[in-house]
Amino acid sequence: MSGILDGKFILVAGVTLDTSIGFAVAKFAQEQGATVLVSNFGQALRITRRIVKRLPELPAVIELDVTDAEHLAALPDAVREALGPDAKLDGVVHSIAYGNPETLLGGKFLDGPWEDVAQAVQVSAYSLKSLAVACRPLMSTGGSVVGLTFDASVAWPVYDWMGVAKAGLESCARYLARDLGGDGIRVNLVSAGPLRTLAAKAIPGFEDLESMWSTKAPLGWDNTDQEPTARAVCALLSDLFPATTGEIVHVDGGFHAMGA
Ligand code: NAP
Numbered sequence: 001m002s003g004i005l006d007g008k009f010i011l012v013a014g015v016t017l018d019t020s021i022g023f024a025v026a027k028f029a030q031e032q033g034a035t036v037l038v039s040n041f042g043q044a045l046r047i048t049r050r051i052v053k054r055l056p057e058l059p060a061v062i063e064l065d066v067t068d069a070e071h072l073a074a075l076p077d078a079v080r081e082a083l084g085p086d087a088k089l090d091g092v093v094h095s096i097a098y099g100n101p102e103t104l105l106g107g108k109f110l111d112g113p114w115e116d117v118a119q120a121v122q123v124s125a126y127s128l129k130s131l132a133v134a135c136r137p138l139m140s141t142g143g144s145v146v147g148l149t150f151d152a153s154v155a156w157p158v159y160d161w162m163g164v165a166k167a168g169l170e171s172c173a174r175y176l177a178r179d180l181g182g183d184g185i186r187v188n189l190v191s192a193g194p195l196r197t198l199a200a201k202a203i204p205g206f207e208d209l210e211s212m213w214s215t216k217a218p219l220g221w222d223n224t225d226q227e228p229t230a231r232a233v234c235a236l237l238s239d240l241f242p243a244t245t246g247e248i249v250h251v252d253g254g255f256h257a258m259g260a
Helices: 021-031 044-054 069-083 114-138 160-183 206-216 227-237
Strands: 009-013 035-040 060-063 091-094 143-149 185-192 248-251
Touching: 009 021, 021 035, 021 044, 021 091, 021 227, 035 044, 035 069, 044 060, 060 069, 069 114, 091 114, 091 227, 114 143, 114 160, 114 185, 143 160, 143 227, 160 185, 185 227, 227 248
Parallel strands: 009 035, 009 091, 035 060, 091 143, 143 185, 185 248
Antiparallel strands: none
């Protein structure tokens, strides 16, 4: 059976647990014929190596802290080590965010200290550029970069400085689309509704966002089902969107389109 990602090589950055959106992307991408590599960083790498055994095929796992210049510089060689000397990447998924929940989220907007804001912006927004540029030598025949956002066009309860970081991510994706388009590299984001992942559960009061979603989204919303988001990411990684870049695709049950 043929899949939409047959013969493609995809790096999914940001897989910790099987609830991670990145895990669902890796799973669906494999089901659609892709060879997948997974990355994570620090102590969680150990957990990632265990969790990826639950995927249909065991992927190579690479260490990548997106704030570490040495890791970024070593990334092409790490991919070649995993896939062979002629390795290439057709797709890169940025499924990464971090903001200190104690100081930046859950109603702390007016007090969030700059050092923590700077870290949130570096890990959650600037890193899309860092990751795309690190992978560029492996994408000489073009490719697709896809990131994950939470609609940053409005202010939300509790999301606070992560909302500002996401606004930066959304803008970063547009500038990357501009600068990498000449290489045939598309850059798009999927704007997902609230999903019960490690990152989401760390946000104090996130359940308030979740509860409003299921009542307002015209299609309804299951905050435990990562697959609709993963499917959209894989569609953007595939050849089905050859002329789409700088775009944000909403996978939110239609919530964003409703006024009330
Ligand atoms: P998740 O499972 O916690 O994934 C976030 C990943 O980012 C983790 O693997 C985390 O690793 C990794 N990460 C953090 N700092 C990093 C760094 N410096 N270098 C490399 N990796 C780093 O949560 P998720 O919800 O699936 O998040 C994936 C993406 O979806 C994020 O961009 C998130 O904002 C976005 N998103 C989530 C929702 C939602 O409701 N869950 C909605 C819309 C968009 P550690 O576990 O080791 O920290």
